[in-house]
Amino acid sequence: MRLIKQGAEAKIYLADFSELYFDYPIKVIVKERISKRYRIPEIDIKLRKERTVREARILNKAKEAGVNVPYVFEVDTKNMIIVMEFIEGERIKELLERIPLKERLEICREIGRQIGKLHNAGIVHGDLTTSNMIMRDEKIYLIDFGLADFDDTLEAQGVDLHLLKRAMESTHYTWFEKGFEAVLEGYEEVRGEGKRREVEEKIREIELRGRYRERSWIT
Template identity: 75%
Template structure:
C-alpha cells in the first residue's frame, strides 16, 4: 500500500484489490481513502464529522454512477476506520494532456467535460472542486475524481459556483485558450441539460463574477 496524497482531511493510498480483499490473483488497483482523526477536535465531534463525510461521499459516488457519470466505483465503506475503498481510474490527468494536443482535440475533450458536469448536476450533485487536475482521461472518456468536497445540492447558485470555479481554474491553468475551451464546456453541458439550463447557468456565472468584482472594488476603496 502506497501513500500517494495527503490532504487536510484524508490520506489517499494506492493498493491492489487482492491486498485489500484477500482475493488471490486479482491484481486490479484500488484507491483507499482514509479520513484521518483531528486531534484539535473533541473526539466525539470528530468521529461524527468524519463518519458523516465518509457516508456522504460514498452516497454521492453511488448516485453519480446511477446517472452514468464517469467516476470511481465504490467497493467498500468502513465506518469503523472511516475508509472508502474505490476504483483507481488509471489514465492521464486532463491538466497535462490538454496542453499537449491540437486545439481541435482539446475542444472535443472540453465538450466531454461539459457533458460529465451536466450529468452530475442532473443528479443533484455539485463536485465542489472542478479543475482539470481532478479529471482523468481513460480510453477516450473523461472521468471525474476526488469528490471530497462534493455535496447534494440542486440549486442554480451551487451549480453556478461549481462551474465558476472550473472557469477560474481553466483561466489559471490553460490561460492561452480557456475562453474558447470553457465555451465548449457549456455547449457540452447544454447537450445534457438543454439550452435553457445553459442560458440560466451562464447568467448565474456572470452574476457570481459581478459580485466578486464588487467586493474587490469595495476592498480596494
C-alpha cells in the same frame, strides 16, 4: 499500501485489492479521513463518518446517472475509509496542452456533458479542475469528490462551473475562453438551452460579486 497524497482532510493510499471481488490483485485508492485534534472526539467521529458515507453515496449516485467516476468497493465507517477504483490514465490538465485545439475543444465538450449529468443528478463536485479529471480508454473520469455534495440549487451549480472557469483561466489561459465555451456547449447538450442560460447568468452574477468584494477591499 503506499501513501501518495495527504491533504487537510484525508490521506490517500495506492494499494492492491483482491479480497471478495477478484481472484487477482487490482490497484485501488484507499481514502482515509483523518482525525482533527482540535475537535471534541465525539464530534470529530460524527463528522468524519458523515463525510465518508456521503462521499460514497455521491459516487454511487453519480455512477448511476451515467457519470464516469471511480467505482466504490468498500466503505469502512469504523476507520473512516473508502476503497475505490484507481483510475489509471492521463490527467486532462496535461493532455489538453499537448493536443491540437480541435481535439481540446471536443474534450471540453465532453467535460461539459459529464458535468451536466452530475448536475442533473443533484450533485455538485465542489472542486472542478482539469487536475481532477483523467482520460482512460477514451473516457473522461471525474475524481476527488471530497468536497462534493447533494445540492440541486442553481447557486451551487453556478459556483461549480465558476470554479472550473477560473481553474481553466489559470491553467489554460491562452485558449480558456474557447475551451469554457465548449464546456457550456456540452453542458447544454445534456441539460438544454434553458438550463445553460440560467447557469451562465448565475456565473456572471458570481463574478460580479467577486469584483465588487475586491473593489470594496481595495477602497
